[in-house]
Amino acid sequence: MRPERRAGIVSWGTYIPPRRLRAAEIAQLWGFAPEVPKGLWIEEKAVAAVDEDTVTMGWYAARSAIRRAGIDPSQIEAVFVGTESKPYAVKPSATIIGDALGVNTRKLATDMEFACRAGGEGIRFGIALVASGQARYALAIGADTAQANPGDVLEFTAASGAAAYIVGPAEEAAAEFEGVVTYVTDTPDFWRREGSRYPGHGEIFTGDPAYFHHIMSSVKLLMTELGLGPEDFDYAVFHQPNGKFPLKVGKRLGFPKEKILPGIVTPWLGNTYNGSALIGLAKVLERAEPGQRILVATFGSGAGSDAFSIIVKKGIKERVKKAPTVEELLQSKVYISYGEYAKHRRILHRNVGG
Amino acid sequence: MAYIKAVGLVRVGRYFDRSYKDLALEAIEKALSDGGRPGYVVVSSMMAESALKQLDIGSVLTEWLGMTPVPAIRVEAGENSGLAAVEVGAAIAEATGKEVLVVGVEKGTEYPTTKTYGDYSHILEWETETVRNVRPPDLAALAMEEYMRRYGVSREELTAWPVKMHRNAARVPHAQLRFEIRADAVPAATKISGSLTLLDMFPIGDGAAAILVSKERGDSPIQVAGAYASTGLRYYLRDDPLHLAATAEALQKALKLTGGEQAIEIHDSYSIYAYLILESAGLAPKGRAPAEVDGMEWVNVSGGLKARGHPFGATGVYQVAELFTLMTDGLGGRTYTGEWGVAHGMSGHDGNARVVVLRRV
Numbered sequence: 001m002r003p004e005r006r007a008g009i010v011s012w013g014t015y016i017p018p019r020r021l022r023a024a025e026i027a028q029l030w031g032f033a034p035e036v037p038k039g040l041w042i043e044e045k046a047v048a049a050v051d052e053d054t055v056t057m058g059w060y061a062a063r064s065a066i067r068r069a070g071i072d073p074s075q076i077e078a079v080f081v082g083t084e085s086k087p088y089a090v091k092p093s094a095t096i097i098g099d100a101l102g103v104n105t106r107k108l109a110t111d112m113e114f115a116c117r118a119g120g121e122g123i124r125f126g127i128a129l130v131a132s133g134q135a136r137y138a139l140a141i142g143a144d145t146a147q148a149n150p151g152d153v154l155e156f157t158a159a160s161g162a163a164a165y166i167v168g169p170a171e172e173a174a175a176e177f178e179g180v181v182t183y184v185t186d187t188p189d190f191w192r193r194e195g196s197r198y199p200g201h202g203e204i205f206t207g208d209p210a211y212f213h214h215i216m217s218s219v220k221l222l223m224t225e226l227g228l229g230p231e232d233f234d235y236a237v238f239h240q241p242n243g244k245f246p247l248k249v250g251k252r253l254g255f256p257k258e259k260i261l262p263g264i265v266t267p268w269l270g271n272t273y274n275g276s277a278l279i280g281l282a283k284v285l286e287r288a289e290p291g292q293r294i295l296v297a298t299f300g301s302g303a304g305s306d307a308f309s310i311i312v313k314k315g316i317k318e319r320v321k322k323a324p325t326v327e328e329l330l331q332s333k334v335y336i337s338y339g340e341y342a343k344h345r346r347i348l349h350r351n352v353g354g
Numbered sequence: 355m356a357y358i359k360a361v362g363l364v365r366v367g368r369y370f371d372r373s374y375k376d377l378a379l380e381a382i383e384k385a386l387s388d389g390g391r392p393g394y395v396v397v398s399s400m401m402a403e404s405a406l407k408q409l410d411i412g413s414v415l416t417e418w419l420g421m422t423p424v425p426a427i428r429v430e431a432g433e434n435s436g437l438a439a440v441e442v443g444a445a446i447a448e449a450t451g452k453e454v455l456v457v458g459v460e461k462g463t464e465y466p467t468t469k470t471y472g473d474y475s476h477i478l479e480w481e482t483e484t485v486r487n488v489r490p491p492d493l494a495a496l497a498m499e500e501y502m503r504r505y506g507v508s509r510e511e512l513t514a515w516p517v518k519m520h521r522n523a524a525r526v527p528h529a530q531l532r533f534e535i536r537a538d539a540v541p542a543a544t545k546i547s548g549s550l551t552l553l554d555m556f557p558i559g560d561g562a563a564a565i566l567v568s569k570e571r572g573d574s575p576i577q578v579a580g581a582y583a584s585t586g587l588r589y590y591l592r593d594d595p596l597h598l599a600a601t602a603e604a605l606q607k608a609l610k611l612t613g614g615e616q617a618i619e620i621h622d623s624y625s626i627y628a629y630l631i632l633e634s635a636g637l638a639p640k641g642r643a644p645a646e647v648d649g650m651e652w653v654n655v656s657g658g659l660k661a662r663g664h665p666f667g668a669t670g671v672y673q674v675a676e677l678f679t680l681m682t683d684g685l686g687g688r689t690y691t692g693e694w695g696v697a698h699g700m701s702g703h704d705g706n707a708r709v710v711v712l713r714r715v
Contacts, residue, residue, distance in 0.1 A: 033545045203466050209370045 003131040004180050008173020009310065010071070010137065010166045011319055013064025014282045015057045016269060016329040019047040021341045023156050029338050030151045037156050041243025045270025047336060048145045048160035050344045053087045057162035058143040059097045064323035065139070065164040066101065068174075073101045076166070077135035078108040080125055082118030082142045082274040084192070086111050097141065108135070115190060116239055117300025118142070119163065119274035124306060126167030127177055137168040142274030149198035150347055157242050159270025163278035174316040175285060175294070178309040179226045183218035190301030206301065211241065215249050215297045218307035222295075226309055230254040233309075234292040237263035237280040239299035241271045246280075255295075262287060268330050281310075283326040288312045356444040357574035358712070359453070359566040360385045361675035366530035366561040366663030368463045374399075374406055375418050377562035378459045382419065385455070385564040392566065393452030395419075395426040397459065398439035400667035402428065404473040405464045415457065432477035432701030433623065436670020437708040440565065440697075441581040444710075447567045454567045458668030462558040470558055474666070477702045479588055491555060493589045493703040494624035495548030501596055501626060502549075505641030509549055513540040514644045515625040516553050516660050523657025525686035530559045530663030540625075554625040561665030563672040571715070576678050576695075579713035582607045586704040598627075598634040600707035601700055605635035608696050608709040616694035617652040617680055619673040622659050631698060652692075655685055670708070673697035677712050 022044045023037035037043070048057065058081055066073050079098040086093050094109035103109075108129070112118040119142020126138030143162035148154035170176045189210035192199035202210075215238060223229060230236070236255040238246035243266050250260040263280035272279060277298045284294055294310040324332075342348050362384025364377050378397075386392075397412040408414055412426030431438035436458040443456035462470055475489040501507060517537050523529035535553060543551035567578065586592075586600030609616075614637075622628035629643035632653075638646045647653065656662040656676045659669060677695035679685045695712035 035542065035544055039544075201466075204368065204463070205370055208368075 002179055004127045004177040006170050007127040007130040007167055008170040008176040008313070009285070010168035010173050011065045011068035012166070012282045012285060013061045013068060013164045013323050014279050014326050014329060015060035015064070015162045016046050017048045017052055017057065017160050018333050019049060019336045019344065020044045020333045021047050021336055021338065025338050026156055036153065039244070040156055041267050042156050042270065043267050045157060045159035046161055046272070047341050047344055050346070052160065053145055054081070054083045054085050054143040054162070055087055055093045055096050057160065058093065058141040058164065059100050061143065061162040061164035062097060062101055062139055062141055065166050068319045068322045069166050070322070071137060071166070074104045076103045076137045076139050077106065078126060078129050078138035079103055080122030080138070080140045081111045082114070082120070082122045082140070083111060083144050084113055084115055084273060085145045085147060103139065114304060115300035115302050116273040116276060117298040117304055117306060119278050120298030120306040121182070123165055123167060124180055124182065126165070127180065130167050130169060137166050140165045140167060142278045144273035144275060146271060146273045147192070147198050152198070154199070154201065157266065157271040159272050161269060161272030161275040161279055163275045163282055165278065173313060174319050175310045175312045178293070178311050179222055180306060180308050181218050181222040181225060182304060182306045183214055183221060184304035185214070187214070187303040189303055210301060210303045211239070211245055211299055212249055212252065214303050214305040215239065215299050216253060218305035219253055219295065219297050222307040222309060228309065232293060233259060233295045235262055235284045235288065236260050236295040237277055237284055238297050239277040240264065240266035240280060241276070243267040265326065265330070279326055285312070285316065286320045286325045286327065288316065290314045290316060356447040356567045356569055356578045357571045358576045358578065358674070358678050359390060359568050359572060359574050360388055361678050362564045363528045363672060363675050364562045365528040366559045366665055369461070369560045370463065374459050374461045374562070375415065377560060378415055378457050378564070379419065381562040381564040382455065382457060385566050390566045391453055392421065392424060392455035394446050394450065394454040395421065395424055396439045396443040396446065396454060396456045397426060397428045398435040398457065398667045398671060399428065399459050400430060400432060400435045401460060401473055405461050405470065430667070431706055431708070433621070433666055434670060434699040434701040434706050434708050435667035436672065437674070437697060437699040437710055438670070440578070440670060440674050440710050441583065441708060443567050444578045444581060447569050451569050455564060456567060456671055457562065457564045458671030459562040460665035460668045461560045462665060463560055467558060477705065482588060482590070490702050491547040491550055491624060494626050495546070495550040496589070497595050497630065497703065498550055498626040499548055501629065504596065507641060507644055509541050510537065511644045512625055513537040514647050515622065515628045516540055518647055519622065519654060519658045519660035522655055522686060523661030526657050526662060529657045529661055530557055531657070531661040550624060550626070556623050556659040556664035559663040559665050561663060561668045561672065563668050563675050565671060565675050565678070575682060575714060577713045577715045578710060580608060580611055580711040581709070583706065583708040585706045589703045595703070596630055598630050598700070598704035598707070600704045601631050601698065602634040604707045604709040605698055608711045609635060611711055612694035612696060615692055616696045617655065617677060617690040617692065618696040618698065619654055619656060619677060620658070620698045621700045622654065623664060625660065628658070652690055655680055655688055670697065670699045673699065674710055674712070681712065681714055
């Protein structure tokens with residue numbers, strides 16, 4: 001028996017900061033042709049304000065998840081925060097979020113880094129703890145205020161947002177895990193050195209040898225192990241560094257566009273890194289019907305991918321209503337200029353206090 | 355006169371998991387599959403220092419191939435390194451009587467494009483051009499603007515070349531971009547410089563090509579009948595930027611030999627250069643090349659730099675190997691049965707030009 005079948009998603013929550021920067025404005029400022037953002041399928045991205053960070057966004061998302069679960073936060077016995085933009089280099093974000101939520105002090109708590117897929121691995125850890133009886137509930141958060149070198153093509157998509165998942169016993173879950181597979185290699189497609197403000201990347205090398213190879217490998221492994229094919233899934237959600245990649249990887253794996261589009265959020269949100277696939281999954285959970293099967297594949301540079309097969313259960317609809325949906329958060333927005341974006345994301349450097 | 359005994363080609367592409375040695379070995383294994391005992395190795399690579407971090411690449415490659423103590427040399431003439439290597443290789447074969455293995459190899463995708471473009475821009479003169487942030491596509495874009503202005507040719511009419519090259523490359527197994535494009539996609543593509551777009555220029559790619567040249571004819575059907583080279587002025591020193599003087603000098607000598615009947619591969623690094631090369635050589639009237647290229651059957655059957663690809667220092671070796679194939683087994687489903695094959699290359703805006711002429715014997 002697969003141990004992950006004893007665990008499921010009890011609830012989920014997301015947070016998208018309301019400020020949006022249009023891709024066209026970035027293109028105009030740096031002299032990119034208007035075709036560049038169109039080619040990536042990115043229209044606008046969410047920008048965390050100067051007083052927002054991975055901790056505040058992660059907390060918001062987790063609070064929504066707790067509301068949807070209807071559980072006492074003191075029953076949560078593990079908090080994992082997957083991020084590549086933790087506010088402190090040394091000092092865990094998981095402890096701040098855990099205490100602010102009232103999570104049990106008898107808990108595991110750690111920040112995890114694996115580019116964009118640490119949040120997905122947090123869910124895997126949660127499954128392991130719940131399935132082995134070591135925790136009743138585990139909270140896994142994927143959150144980022146993604147950095148991009150101003151003027152780099154990454155700046156079109158690098159965005160801010162968070163998703164939180166409470167993993168618990170399958171019998172209490174809104175959706176059950178059917179199987180999970182992780183595929184990891186040493187593939188240096190994207191990195192940020194200690195002390196460096198912005199990440200570097202291998203351009204086209206981030207495509208075939210990295211994103212496509214790892215997602216296709218994890219998904220194929222998962223489908224082989226479960227004896228399933230693309231036709232058995234109702235939805236497919238992939239990590240979304242831009243709007244085009246998830247459609248492309250889905251096509252290569254044999255998933256029709258109609259099964260992928262419901263989970264696409266990046267064109268209107270940007271790439272929230274650790275939040276990317278997990279916000280896409282939340283959007284799908286908020287429209288899925290009991291009995292439907294969802295494929296989720298994360299991706300993190302470096303590189304690795306987790307592929308999950310998830311089956312939606314009865315009672316999910318009631319949980320959707322208890323907190324803001326992804327669709328609502330996407331609609332709640334205010335446009336800002338590049339100048340305001342530069343201020344909020346601390347791209348402008350100034351001396352404060354003489 | 356030297357003869358071409360055999361050729362080997364690797365598909366131009368992005369080989370993230372293979373070193374330049376692997377690519378060279380694949381090309382050489384194909385070229386030597388029928389035997390052949392090279393007594394000299396000539397290696398062409400434009401970016402050996404910058405992308406491969408390797409000087410004396412000829413010796414390193416020869417050792418790695420297990421061919422020590424065969425002598426080796428590297429030839430570099432910017433973008434035209436490949437044809438220069440063929441020229442040198444044929445001369446060594448004639449002078450020494452040894453079989454010469456000419457290998458062109460490049461790894462354009464070893465680093466991010468900003469570095470590759472930066473290194474590639476050193477084909478221009480550093481002290482007057484590159485240091486002022488002038489890059490090869492800027493010169494092509496300037497020439498393109500002048501061409502449209504002088505001859506009243508529209509941006510749309512200039513799409514004939516890339517459309518034709520993609521159509522050709524779609525049939526060539528070793529081409530990098532094996533797909534067709536629509537004319538209206540060209541002006542709409544990402545701007546590179548001025549009105550010059552991504553679809554007006556070559557793709558960055560890795561590749562390796564090898565040919566075996568010998569003084570003895572043996573059963574070779576193809577002779578290296580001539581090699582002509584010339585140098586040109588910097589763009590800003592030219593009286594007429596639309597006249598590629600070095601190219602004209604080298605190509606006109608070759609065309610005198612062929613009588614104007616040949617299969618030809620030209621250095622279309624940017625679409626505008628295809629038109630300027632044809633016009634400078636007298637193969638099309640001034641201002642008319644865009645209207646006439648569709649009717650030119652034996653021009654860049656390979657798909658050219660535009661679509662077969664341009665692995666810099668390997669490109670000239672590809673051209674010669676392709677003409678050999680076109681004149682013997684056939685390339686892209688076509689076989690040229692005529693007597694002459696002409697390979698033209700240049701570096702930057704006609705900074706140097708070289709032509710290698712093949713003849714059926």
